[in-house]
């Protein structure tokens with residue numbers, strides 16, 4: 837079994853709201869279901885962020901709604917998966933670097949479309965992907981619960 841760590845020292849879903857978990861959990865103005873591609877972990881700006889597994893850096897980039905992003909490739913019981921971190925303030929590693937499990941890799945932030953949020957809404961957007969460069973909606977993504985075994989909604993899980 838792969839050893840998986842949590843990305844923060846204190847892991848809890850933003851606002852304890854199911855709309856900040858994975859799936860068709862949000863709504864468009866029309867009322868139609870809208871996807872959220874990962875989990876939003878509560879994290880004030882500049883909270884330390886850790887690698888969830890041993891692996892390597894697939895990419896670092898600053899682009900679009902996700903802002904400053906870090907994508908880590910890792911092996912999960914024989915399958916290659918990607919841990920994707922967004923809205924970062926700073927990334928401490930570079931593309932191609934080898935990464936240890938639970939290594940300090942970034943600081944959370946409010947880049948991209950997370951700019952200017954109230955403190956209670958500041959967060960780390962975190963996805964589990966099956967492709968480094970995932971498609972639209974929920975394509976090429978899994979619920980992070982697939983890797984972590986449980987969701988920290990209504991509970992705080994220490995990293």
Ligand SMILES: [Zn+2]
Pocket residue numbers: 872873874875876961962
């Ligand atoms: Zn999010």
